[in-house]
Amino acid sequence: MLELYFHPSPNPLKVALYLEEVQSKYELKIVDTFRGDQHEAEFLALNPNAKVPVLVDGDTTVFDSAAILLYLADRDQRFIGTRAERASVLSWLMFISTGLSPFSGQAVHFLHHAAEKLPYAQRRYLKEVERHYRILDRRLASSPYVGGSNYSIADMAAWGWMSFAHYILGEAGLSSYPNVNRLYTEISSRSAAQRVQAIRQATAVKTDFDEETRRSLFPTNY
Numbered sequence: 001m002l003e004l005y006f007h008p009s010p011n012p013l014k015v016a017l018y019l020e021e022v023q024s025k026y027e028l029k030i031v032d033t034f035r036g037d038q039h040e041a042e043f044l045a046l047n048p049n050a051k052v053p054v055l056v057d058g059d060t061t062v063f064d065s066a067a068i069l070l071y072l073a074d075r076d077q078r079f080i081g082t083r084a085e086r087a088s089v090l091s092w093l094m095f096i097s098t099g100l101s102p103f104s105g106q107a108v109h110f111l112h113h114a115a116e117k118l119p120y121a122q123r124r125y126l127k128e129v130e131r132h133y134r135i136l137d138r139r140l141a142s143s144p145y146v147g148g149s150n151y152s153i154a155d156m157a158a159w160g161w162m163s164f165a166h167y168i169l170g171e172a173g174l175s176s177y178p179n180v181n182r183l184y185t186e187i188s189s190r191s192a193a194q195r196v197q198a199i200r201q202a203t204a205v206k207t208d209f210d211e212e213t214r215r216s217l218f219p220t221n222y
């Protein structure tokens with residue numbers, strides 16, 4: 001059976017959504033990153049980068065959410081778009097994976113967790129997140145889905161971070177991006193996404209952001 005190394009945070013949610021969409025059987029392996037599980041030798045053997053998600057499929061191990069989504073979509077020939085849409089799905093998947101996702105991660109870091117309050121860094125990453133959502137919003141004004149006319153792994157990748165948008169953008173959340181919000185609402189109403197949200201709520205992990213957590217998540221600061 002597939003094993004998904006998981007924490008209820010944005011990047012693992014993308015893969016959980018795919019697996020729920022295809023109604024795959026999989027075992028959730030909880031990695032409590034706030035306690036430092038990602039630095040255990042057993043986990044590092046799966047992902048030397050010490051981050052979730054990781055997928056183990058028999059004797060195949062894949063790490064990084066975009067790699068896992070591509071691996072699964074290629075394996076199943078699902079959610080990768082039509083042949084004509086393939087280039088567009090790949091382009092937008094990379095836009096999410098190398099743009100929206102890491103900028104969102106850094107925005108969370110500087111807005112909520114940095115030991116020093118650094119207005120320049122806060123503004124830089126927040127503005128980059130907003131810029132990515134503006135680009136996505138323009139795309140979605142003329143396209144039903146991120147990659148084109150079909151729901152694809154590019155939408156699933158976007159949904160992972162959209163689910164945490166309020167944590168970066170504040171109470172307004174995605175409301176300034178009506179087309180992004182439309183897609184977020186549509187995906188969230190799918191039964192697969194609802195099952196993922198239920199898993200997210202039910203996963204018992206550490207939430208205190210104390211010294212142990214700072215050392216686990218930001219080890220290079222020490």
Ligand SMILES: N[C@@H](CCC(=O)N[C@@H](CS)C(=O)NCC(=O)O)C(=O)O
Pocket residue numbers: 007009010011012033038050051052053063064065066101105216217218
């Ligand atoms: N590029 C990676 C990033 C993975 C990532 O940053 N995962 C976070 C959870 S969303 C994590 O494992 N954080 C724990 C840590 O950085 O120690 C991906 O898309 O999978």
